[in-house]
Structures are given as structure tokens and as C-alpha cells.
Amino acid sequence: MLASVITVVSALAASVVAVPDVQAREVLASWPATNFQKACTPGHCQAMFDISAPAGYAKDAPAFKVTCKAPQNQAYVKCESASPLAKDSSVQSMFTDGASKDAMKISVFHIWNEGATTFNASGSVEVTPSATGFTLPVTSLTGIA
Known part of the structure; x- marks a missing residue:
């Protein structure tokens, strides 16, 4: 009996390990980015894009x-407006190391107010330094009243 229970538990554990724990995130919008560049000086790198x-x-x-x-x-840095932004609206970005040594993770969020509610839309994407543009999927939208 104990051997049967151990066999069943082992089989269940193996099946849990075999199933990836990755959930697809719903894409709420997509933001196109152009003129992407990675520039580095000794001790400092920066991602630049529109x-x-x-x-x-x-x-x-x-x-x-x-x-x-x-x-x-x-930390996130405020992006420069190329056209007038709505009142109480801002866009900020940052980049960190990606999952592989050749990837960069670009994260962007857009904050705006509607009455007493502050909204934050954000997303991230991994790109290679040789990319000239990318599409950033917006996967989070929150509102705080």
C-alpha cells in the first residue's frame, strides 16, 4: 500500500514539474518604438528610443x-515629450539585463489622471542591442482612486 502511495505521489510530482508555470499575459495595447539605440561609455549604458x-x-x-x-x-526615468502631453500625464522607462546575455529588457509605463483616479499602463519587452525598433506590449492597467 505504501509503495502504491509513493508511486502515485511521485507520478503527480513529475507531472507538475513537466508543466511550465508560465501564464500568457493578456496584451491590452501595443506601443511602437522606433529609433532604438544602445549607447555605452565606460561604466554606463543607456537605451534610447522614441x-x-x-x-x-x-x-x-x-x-x-x-x-x-x-x-x-x-530607477525609472521620465521620458522627454516630443509633443504636448495631457495634464498630469507622464511616461517613464528603464532597462535592465534580459534573460540571455544578448538581451535587454525595456520597461515603460504611462501614468495619467482622470478626475480623482490615477491610471498606470505598463509593459516590458526584451530586445537585442542590434534592434532598431520594437513593439512594447501593454500587459498591465491599474487605477487607484
């Missing part, structure tokens, strides 16, 4: 068109 979104890409979100200059492995 990124934009149309008005209404998610729940009455305002449009934006910005240039981001994100330093590697540092």
Missing part, C-alpha cells in the same frame, strides 16, 4: 509621443 500611443489605446488614455533615455539598471 515611443508613442494614440489616444484611447486603453480606457480613455491620452495620447503620448516621447523620447526615452533609460540608463541601465537604475
Whole structure:
């Protein structure tokens, strides 16, 4: 009896290990990025790119068109507006090491206010330094009243 229980538990454990624990995230919107570059000086690297979104890409979100200059492995940095942003709206970005040594993880978030509610739309994507552009999937939208 004990041998049967051990066999069943072992089989269940093996089946759990064989199933990846990865859930596909719903893509709420996509932001196109162009003019991507990675620039490095001794001790400092920076990802630079232009990124934009149309008005209404998610729940009455305002449009934006910005240039981001994100330093590697540092806090989010505010992107520079290429066109007027809606009042109380900002876009910030950062980049960190990717899953492989040849990848960079670019993260961007857009914050805006609607009345007393602050919204934050964000996403991340991994790119190679040789890329000239990418599409950033927006996978999170939160609102705090």
C-alpha cells in the first residue's frame, strides 16, 4: 500500500514539474518604438528610443509621443515629450539585463489622471542591442482612486 502511495505521489510530482508555470499575459495595447539605440561609455549604458500611443489605446488614455533615455539598471526615468502631453500625464522607462546575455529588457509605463483616479499602463519587452525598433506590449492597467 505504501509503495502504491509513493508511486502515485511521485507520478503527480513529475507531472507538475513537466508543466511550465508560465501564464500568457493578456496584451491590452501595443506601443511602437522606433529609433532604438544602445549607447555605452565606460561604466554606463543607456537605451534610447522614441515611443508613442494614440489616444484611447486603453480606457480613455491620452495620447503620448516621447523620447526615452533609460540608463541601465537604475530607477525609472521620465521620458522627454516630443509633443504636448495631457495634464498630469507622464511616461517613464528603464532597462535592465534580459534573460540571455544578448538581451535587454525595456520597461515603460504611462501614468495619467482622470478626475480623482490615477491610471498606470505598463509593459516590458526584451530586445537585442542590434534592434532598431520594437513593439512594447501593454500587459498591465491599474487605477487607484
